[in-house]
Amino acid sequence: MRKSITKMLSPGIRCLINKFNIDFTDLLEIRLRINEPLILVFSHGDYFIHESRGLVEKKAGVYLVTQSDIKSTLDFVSDYSLYAFEDEVRQGFITVRGGHRVGLAGQVVLDRGRIKSVKHISFINIRISHQVIGCGNEVLPYIISNGRLLHTLIISPPGCGKTTLLRDVVRLISDGNSYSKGMNVGVVDERSEIGACHMGIPQNDVGMRTDILDCCPKASGMLMLLRSMNPRVIAVDEIGSREDIDAISYVINAGCSIIATVHGDSIDDIRTKPILRKLVEEKVFRRYIVLGQSRGIGSVESIFDERGNELYIHSYSVAN
Helix, strand or coil: CHHHHHCCCCHHHHHHHHCCCCCHHHEEEEEEECCCECEEEECCEEEEEECCCEEECCCCCECECCHHHHHHHHHHHCCCCHHHHHHHHHHCEEECCCCCEEEEEEEEEEECCEEEEEEEEEEEEEECCCCCCCCCHHHHHHHEECCEECCEEEEECCCCCHHHHHHHHHHHHHHCECCECCCCEEEEECCCCCCCEECCEECCCCCCCEEEEECCCHHHHHHHHHHHCCCCEEEECCCCCHHHHHHHHHHHHCCCEEEEEEECCCHHHHHCCHHHHHHHHCCCCCEEEEEECECECCEEEEEEECCCCEEECCCCECCC
């Protein structure tokens, strides 16, 4: 993992990072901002890099990112052809080999009110891809009945492992498990985080029977998959718009199971959101998985059925 990440960085930053014994298995993000400290984000906090002392928490004397660092990093990320990634840049990120996602920010160029591109890029956020193979095993008996996936909604605050859990459940359903045979799964990966496709190829293990629409709007993608790929399950991340809800209803009425995620702290929190309240009141989802941090990032706090009965009381960690 270290090599796949450091080769994207400018020579100066790469040399500095390789100089110290940094635990890449716990590294979540590398943040570059022109004229600001280089920041490494771990699950336990943020750190700067001092050129002689390594990781430190205070910014005095730490490495500052230069304009040359940003340019070199962009060159390495895009293989010296940022123009070839124009569609990705327009969405604010590039997914690279290994599944890592490089977020970009700068001056947005508009064309008739729509984002055409981003120029003068001065901010880069490299989000490190971490799969947690097997983290979905313990929730399977609660969301599969008679060999079929029950309509499931994963509720989680930001950064609490909802995409990680969703990805592994997709893998388990696709490959087959002790509760069900393998089945076709369609994934609408609007932000390229579930499969983390690079040049159309998933960098994460999402299972042998999984088809992905990468960088596709969720509502349009759900209908496209339903019409073209004959899925038994459709998976989407971070629902919330009226179009998403309408597409989910269409998918369910077509006899396909749905598993989705949403930002929130609880079912009650979802009820306060007008667009999502209808799903809860009409008992569209048969299972609700609530994640939190009571026992570390990604703890499964509870699992409820459509009537609000708690089915799951033991917590374990999924890790983001």
